[in-house]
Structures are given as structure tokens and as C-alpha cells.
Amino acid sequence: MALDAAARAVGAPVEILEAINVTLPSGLVVPDIVVADAGATVDDGVSIDAEAVQLVVELVSPGNKTMDRKFKPMLYAEAAIPHYWRLEFDPAPRLVITELENGRYVEQATALSGEVTRLDAPFPFAIDPAGLARQ
Known part of the structure; x- marks a missing residue:
């Protein structure tokens, strides 16, 4: 909801989607x-x-840590998706923000709980991960 509100506020020509199939060169991911x-x-x-995707966000849980930290970013980078964010919950919510550079994701920032982090891409967005919790 926060991403959708931020996109609408600036009139970004995007759709915010949950759990949609993304077709990559190497297969299908969700x-x-x-x-x-x-x-x-x-x-x-x-x-x-994948060519229509600007950003992918993965919510890391104990059962998918390896997939979300290692395997999926490799697939997304191979598909040239420009932004990959990873929301970690343990020990406290934090958002790891990466951008594609030379075929791999490079960490640009980490938004920590209790701090507002402002981002410019793929559209202006401010977030404090403290307000994010598993539902």
C-alpha cells in the first residue's frame, strides 16, 4: 500500500502487483x-x-532465506530488472535496497527500523521499516 500511495502521489506510470507470475529468460517466478x-x-x-518490471520486492522468511538472498536476485539480474529490494524481518524489519550494476545487484542503502529512508527510484518513496510487519 505504501508503494502504491507513493507512486500515485507523483503520478508514476506504474502498477503495484502482488504475487504475479513474472516470466524470466530462465523460467517463471512469483x-x-x-x-x-x-x-x-x-x-x-x-x-x-520481466522487461516490464521496474522493481521486485521479496519478503524474507525463515523458509525462503536462501532463495530470496541468493537465487532469486541472480535470476532477476539475469533478466535485467533494474531494482531489487529485500525486506528482512529478523531481528527487526529492515529493507535492503539494491540496483542493477554491470549485471549484478549492488546495495545502495539499508532502511532500518526507526529511521526514514528516502529513495528516488523507481519513483520518490520514503519508508520506515518499523511500520512493516508480517501479516
């Missing part, structure tokens, strides 16, 4: 949250091509 080009789901409301 990220937790996807920010895609507006209209990317017009033809197919079930899946989108």
Missing part, C-alpha cells in the same frame, strides 16, 4: 511485490514479462 510499467497486465492479468 515475487512478493512487483512494480511494473502501467498497462503491463492488460493482455494477461496472471503474468507479465
Whole structure:
């Protein structure tokens, strides 16, 4: 909801999607949250091509740590998705913000609980992970 509100506030031409199939060169994945080009789901409301994806957000849980920290970023980088964010919950919520550089993700910042972090891409967004909790 925070991403959607921020995108709408600046009129960003994007869609914020949850649990949608993303078609990568190496197969199909289902990220937790996807920010895609507006209209990317017009033809197919079930899946989108990676080239329409601007940002992928994964919510890390004990059962998927390795997938979200190592395997999925490798697949997203291979598909040239420009931004990958990873929301960690242990010991406290924190958002690891990475951007694609030379074919791999490089950490740009880590938003820590209790601190507001301001980001410019893929659109202006301010977040304090303290307000994020598993539902």
C-alpha cells in the first residue's frame, strides 16, 4: 500500500502487483511485490514479462532465506530488472535496497527500523521499516 500511495502521489506510470507470475529468460517466478510499467497486465492479468518490471520486492522468511538472498536476485539480474529490494524481518524489519550494476545487484542503502529512508527510484518513496510487519 505504501508503494502504491507513493507512486500515485507523483503520478508514476506504474502498477503495484502482488504475487504475479513474472516470466524470466530462465523460467517463471512469483515475487512478493512487483512494480511494473502501467498497462503491463492488460493482455494477461496472471503474468507479465520481466522487461516490464521496474522493481521486485521479496519478503524474507525463515523458509525462503536462501532463495530470496541468493537465487532469486541472480535470476532477476539475469533478466535485467533494474531494482531489487529485500525486506528482512529478523531481528527487526529492515529493507535492503539494491540496483542493477554491470549485471549484478549492488546495495545502495539499508532502511532500518526507526529511521526514514528516502529513495528516488523507481519513483520518490520514503519508508520506515518499523511500520512493516508480517501479516
